[in-house]
Amino acid sequence: MSGLPLVGGRGPGDILAWRPQGPVSVARYCADALALAAALPPGRYIVNLCEDRYHYAVLLAACALSGRVSLQPSSQSEATLRQLACTYAGALAVTDASTPLPAELPAHPLPALQELAGQPGADVPHIAPDTLVAILFTSGSTGMPQPHAKTWGKLVANGRAEAQALGLLDAPHTLVGTVPAQHSYGFESTFLLALHGGCSFWSGKPFYPQDLADALAAVPHPAMVVTTPYHLASVLASGVALPPVARWLSATAPLDVPLAAQAEAATGAPVHEIYGSTESSQLATRRTAAGAEWTLMPGVRLEQQGDTTWASGGHVEGRVALADILALHEDGRFTLQGRHADMVNLAGKRTSLAYLNHQLRTIPGVQDGAFFLPDEEEAARAGRLVAFAVAPAGERAALLAALRTRIDPIFMPRPLVLVEAIARNATGKIARSTLEALHERWIRNAR
């Protein structure tokens, strides 16, 4: 049979997913995907909004098996969804019951899988490696989401490379993810890692610490928790008693070494991190407490020109410039030196200050505006953005409401400060020192 299998390296009776209703075999998953593929309305583009990870997985496979493409925007703001509707003619959102239907796109509720009653066959279906399966998005600086196309062959290689890098191929784990399957990290580390890395996944998305404890109690062990620094810190601070965790996986923001060490001491489980981006896919791993160096995943290459690093090879689609400044070492490992100044990465969402500024400045009534990420020491809360706006007739609440329809909630400014003017230098740019001064003045006035 030509192509690469939907699920690799396992028999039809092996378990792929764990749901509150019970385990789901590879054969059942394939049957559900084929049945859904036949039941989907016509159209090439599907925005997969399913929150249940099993629903997500069935819908993605149904798309791939029927020549449809899964669109996975990094934000579900009204502006982003409208943009998708304009760019991808006929795009349709498919949701499971708990997700509200978006007004900006035609929407279709996910049919009940047990009613589709797909019959498990003897074979796992195959998909041609060059099939376009998913498009992930980053926010472009001008307000247009930038598409990043992912083909089946690269995605299969991606799942295998991660499993190999983490040593999971011979030691399958149950994956419990606090991150959504739609975003690149969750997509790779809870979905691809299950399909092609020999693991199985929990269908839920535990949010609060107690949810995580409940999920871990419901799945077979060993279990790997796929999470973020925010969730990890919150679980440790809560003091909730957790069932055994075999391993923690973190990504989306840098993990502090003390937090990683604390997690290892409290749970006896190693904490690993993933480095990557939506553009490049994941590239490297490290055990945070063991040192700052990252080890590249199998097949991935890095090369440098000036202070720009390019990734290629292995499962990377093409040749991708990275947003970080890297120092490459002779043994093939690397360390992170910093980030190109414009990028902001909060709680798993990445954007650029240029994008946020563009959104702010194009709100009617706003004459000028700029976002600002304070240094950790002076920020009241780590990672929260501040924005300054010149809007003589503007009311702050109205500006915030307008902004909220344009950007992801995580990037909403805390606070949005109305000012009389923002000084620009001779080249028309706003210097960081200008924003720092405005911020200091605001802190003084607020206290």
Next chain:
Amino acid sequence: MTTTSIDTLRSEVAALIVEALNLDVQPQGIDPQAPLYGDGLGLDSIDMLEIALVVSKRYGFQLKSDNENNQQIFASLQALTEHIAAHRTQ
């Protein structure tokens, strides 16, 4: 719980949220019926995790998102207060 004690608890919860999240609003300025998430107070998922932490420390119980429905507990200050009143152990 009596109306008065719910009102007292609601003021306390409002103050707790403002302090924990360093919001630039007055606790008494939060509309008890307005959504905390999105359009109302504009909180996001990180805020909800932080609120969950302070609530568990202050009121002695863990928030859970049955059916992933965070929106229900955080539908409004009033809804959160009633949830706390019904589940608090201290």
